[in-house]
Amino acid sequence: MIRRVVKVDSFGNILVVDDEISDPGKGEILVKTKYSVISSGTEVSGIKSRRKLKNPNLKSYIIGYSSSGEVVSVGPGVKGFKEGDRVACMGVGYAVHGTYGIVPQNLCVHIPDNVSFEEAAFNHLIATSLNAVRRGRVEIGEYVGVVGLGLIGQFCAQLSYISGAHVVGLDFYTLRREKALVYGAQRVLDPREENIIDKIIEFTRGYGLDSGFICYGGKGDETFDLLIKTIHKAPDNHGFGKIVVVGGIKASLSFPTFFGNIDVLPSSRTGPGYHDIIWEHGEDYVNLIRWNTKRNLEEIMCFLEEGRIKVKHLITDTFSLEEAEKAYEKIISNPSKTLGVLLKNF
Numbered sequence: 001m002i003r004r005v006v007k008v009d010s011f012g013n014i015l016v017v018d019d020e021i022s023d024p025g026k027g028e029i030l031v032k033t034k035y036s037v038i039s040s041g042t043e044v045s046g047i048k049s050r051r052k053l054k055n056p057n058l059k060s061y062i063i064g065y066s067s068s069g070e071v072v073s074v075g076p077g078v079k080g081f082k083e084g085d086r087v088a089c090m091g092v093g094y095a096v097h098g099t100y101g102i103v104p105q106n107l108c109v110h111i112p113d114n115v116s117f118e119e120a121a122f123n124h125l126i127a128t129s130l131n132a133v134r135r136g137r138v139e140i141g142e143y144v145g146v147v148g149l150g151l152i153g154q155f156c157a158q159l160s161y162i163s164g165a166h167v168v169g170l171d172f173y174t175l176r177r178e179k180a181l182v183y184g185a186q187r188v189l190d191p192r193e194e195n196i197i198d199k200i201i202e203f204t205r206g207y208g209l210d211s212g213f214i215c216y217g218g219k220g221d222e223t224f225d226l227l228i229k230t231i232h233k234a235p236d237n238h239g240f241g242k243i244v245v246v247g248g249i250k251a252s253l254s255f256p257t258f259f260g261n262i263d264v265l266p267s268s269r270t271g272p273g274y275h276d277i278i279w280e281h282g283e284d285y286v287n288l289i290r291w292n293t294k295r296n297l298e299e300i301m302c303f304l305e306e307g308r309i310k311v312k313h314l315i316t317d318t319f320s321l322e323e324a325e326k327a328y329e330k331i332i333s334n335p336s337k338t339l340g341v342l343l344k345n346f
Contacts, residue, residue: 005098006324006343010058012050014325019062021100024075027281028102031089033345035121036067036097040331040338041150041247045217047328064097066090066124068117069345077282078105086111088301090124090270090293091280097324097343104280106273109297112305118318118342119304119311122151126309127270127296128246129155133163134291135267136211136244140164143204145230146185147223148216149176151340152246154314156213157184162308165211168203173336175316183310191226200230208232211242220249231262271296314340321345 005019024030038044043063050058071085081087087108089095094103111120129152138144144160146153149171157167161184169185171177177188187203189196201208212227214220224243231241238260245266253259271293273279279292303309316339319327324343331338 003098003100005062007060008063009060012047014328024102026076028075030072031069031101032072033067033069034117036064036343037121038341062096065092067095068120088120088123106280106294115304125151126155126300130296131271132244132246132267133159135265138163138165142210145209145212149180153215182313197229213244215246217248220251318342
């Protein structure tokens with residue numbers, strides 16, 4: 001069977017090409033893709049890196065990891081899915097930008113009737129944010145700062161808000177700040193503003209932040225410094241709170257006195273199970289851990305169904321699959337004008 005997919009070549013060029021796909025194997029589902037979401041973080045940074053390196057020895061690869069569609073067929077051992085089911089799919093190499101994808105059953109969940117394919121396509125990004133908010137153990141009444149209001153930051157803000165927190169979002173781009181104010185953040189700030197520390201402390205009514213989420217890639221020294229200066233202080237003037245690192249940042253950090261009693265928590269992926277091939281294809285031993293990746297995906301669908309997570313206002317662009325190059329170039333050349341960018345596959 002031939003499908004159309006989006007590939008990145010050794011020089012970072014975006015190509016839409018034919019690709020042969022086999023029948024689904026044990027524990028796998030063949031899905032006809034409706035929508036897929038472009039990650040302006042992970043995907044675009046990889047493209048930029050290749051364009052900078054210009055290394056002809058790098059192998060091309062199929063890109064994409066968050067999609068939605070309909071089940072075409074199921075492989076041996078698959079439980080709970082049948083032809084025609086509406087599903088949300090995730091995973092690098094599985095939920096790719098293409099006309100079809102073969103996805104392990106534990107990386108697929110059913111889409112509720114009142115949730116659109118467009119909304120469900122964001123599942124991987126929302127699950128990454130949900131895992132981060134779980135890591136941060138956000139509680140009712142806490143003050144949360146989200147630095148970087150790309151899609152991961154938007155969903156960290158929303159999930160913190162529905163957990164009962166007061167949320168301030170920080171980003172350089174006006175569009176992202178405006179989107180966060182629609183739902184999730186109660187106040188937004190440009191990190192370059194004068195008296196930024198005073199403004200954050202004012203937002204927290206003088207108590208200071210309880211948690212900070214770093215949701216971007218790149219240099220993180222200034223952000224750590226900002227969060228440490230605005231986080232809740234104990235009587236000995238040491239910070240007391242949590243900093244959750246979701247983005248791929250680099251920073252030079254000094255322990256212990258610089259951080260006082262602040263917990264620094266890296267948050268990786270979407271929860272336990274993802275990238276464990278045996279679990280992805282149906283083994284259930286990780287279900288002993290309550291919030292594995294599949295459970296997180298299921299909760300996301302519930303939140304979308306109930307309107308507690310909101311997606312549609314974050315969608316800035318929709319392109320056809322054949323227009324993938326145009327979509328990526330717009331994100332790269334106009335990052336301040338794009339946020340949720342979808343590829344439509346029908």
